[in-house]
Each structure stands twice: as C-alpha cells, then as structure tokens.
Amino acid sequence: MIIDLRSDTVTQPTAAMRDAMLKAPLGDDVFGDDPTVNALQERIAQITGKEFALFMPSGTQSNLCALMAHCERGDEYIVGQNAHTYRYEGGGAAVLGSIQPQPLAQNTSGEMALADIAAAIKPVDCHFARTRLLALENTWNGHPMSQAYLAQATGLARQHGLATHFDGARLFNAAVAQAQGGTVADSVRRIVDHFDSVSVCFSKGLGAPVGSALCGSKELIAKALRWRKVLGGGLRQSGILAAAALHALDHHVDRLADDHALAQRLAQGLLGIEGLSVRSVQTNIVFVDVADDRGPALLSDLKAHGVLATGLIGLRFVTHMGVDAEGIDHALVCIRRHMGSQSTEASRAQGAFGVY
C-alpha cells in the first residue's frame, strides 16, 4: 500500500461520488443546458455570496480567466513573488492575457507588505502599465491568512481603484481552520467577502477528480465565460464532473477537519526527531526542514517504503481523504528509523521495515 502524501490532488473519487456522477442529469453546457453544472454554479455562487459562478476544468484556467476578465491587454496585476498564479501557472497571464505581472516579495505568511503594494501601484501615465488588480492566495503554504491582513490589503487596493482576486484553491481548508466554533459557511463568507472574485478548487482536499469554480459579479463572469471558451475550456456534458463537485460540497467540507487532525498527528510525531524541524501546522500541509542536506535521502528512503512526499531541503507532506491514522503512523515509523539510523541500507537488510 502506498501512503501518498505528495498532494491532496491525488484522492480517488469515493464509491458514493462515482454513484452521484453516474446518476447526474446531463446536457450540453456550452449551450448552458447542463442541469448539474447549473446546479453546481448556483450552489457555489450562493456559498461564496457572489452573483454568478462558472465551472472550470482546472484552478489554473479559473485563475487565468479571472485575470483576463479583470485586466485588459497592457494592464498589470500585483501578485506575490511565489504565488501560484505568478510562479506555477506557466506565466499564462503574460503569455495568453498580455497582462504584466507585478510580483512582490512575501513574508512567510504569504503577505506582501502594504507599503510595497502601495508603491507598486503605477500612476496613470502612458509610461506605465495600468495597475488593475491585486491577487492574493489563501491558504498560504497551508496557513490561513489573517482577517486583518485580508481587510487591509483589499482595502488598500480598493482605495486605489484596483479590483481584487482571491486564489482560494484551498478556501475550504482555511474556512474550516478559522471556523472557531462558528459555522464553516460563515467562515467562508468572512474570507471571500473581501474580494471581487474567488477561484476555488474541488479537486484538492474536497476530493473531486476534476474541477474548480470562479465566482464573481454577473459582468465579470460573462467576460470569464468568453475567455473560458477561447482557452478551450467550454465543455459539453460536464455535469458528470460537476456532480462530483456537488457531492464534495455536500459531504467533504466538514471532514477537512479530519485531514487537519491527521496533519497535526504527523507534526506531533515528528517533534523531537533530531535533524528535523517542523513548521507550524494549521491545515492539511506539513512542512519539515531537514538538516544537513539529508532531505533527498529521506525522501527516496520513504519512497522505497511506500511513503510519498515532495520537496528537497524542506519536505512537504499533505494529508487528505486517501490517508488515515495508520498510514500517518507508518510514515512516522519510516521517518524515525531513517533519521535515527546511520545506515539505512543495513536496517533495510535486517528487515527493519515492513512491507506496505
């Protein structure tokens, strides 16, 4: 058995989710005829409190459609230097949108300094790209951003006439972590109310095989609909996919707390292992810094024993509905043995590791 902690994108649809997909009423969504897609769009628009929503094949396309709907050719958007839309989406905004990114340094919480944002907003002058949009990402490395920062940064943007986009691939992880006794629904709204548009992934912790949604005003979504078609994202009987996302919204939101608890279990178990330093864990992502360049050796040893993770010096372990406490405990055993042993080859030869 493989304990796959590389990402929460690796989940397989459950039997109940597959059943929902099988039974979903379908139509041609390019004609606006798919009842399941329409139901999902209404549902996620209602959850995020936005006028309209659009089902998207991926988070990357959802973010790109948002950027292209907010900005025109020659406009720019302000974004974190390490943010997904800037760093991990192939430069799509520039390549396909003719939108200039203005990346800014971020602190460990993913925040760009307010003074840096203010300084990056260009005057209206033909020398400059027109600064149109501020984009934030949350959760950031598994950490939900503070309400105070969201309010300040989006307030500053609005004060300068900028629109605001939220890459909320893991919005529901942030909302569950910040619910604090209240409802997750209220927590979602507290986060997204700061923004003009929101992109959310169904294919991460929520466990759907495919899909994201972009939510925003009627006008914005009309523009995004056009760009989605241009980008090749106009799907036909996509209700079969939307059914999985609807099922996920019904059944897989509150259970994100289980993923967060598993991440805590892993983090707690790693405390005190010499050579490892565990960063604080707030949702389903555990970052572990490994001393003395031992990260790659640990990673490949774990792989040899059925435990998958990513990273180099800082390793990343992501919990999700495809792993359980037993799997986490197995990972811990493997990590402890590796870090404690001088020679993993010797311990392997002794059969110190079970077959998983």
Ligand SMILES: *Cc1c(COP(=O)(O)O)cnc(C)c1O
């Ligand atoms: C995964 C992710 C995306 C993009 O999602 P894909 O569906 O893989 O294209 C965007 N932003 C963030 C922060 C993500 O984690």
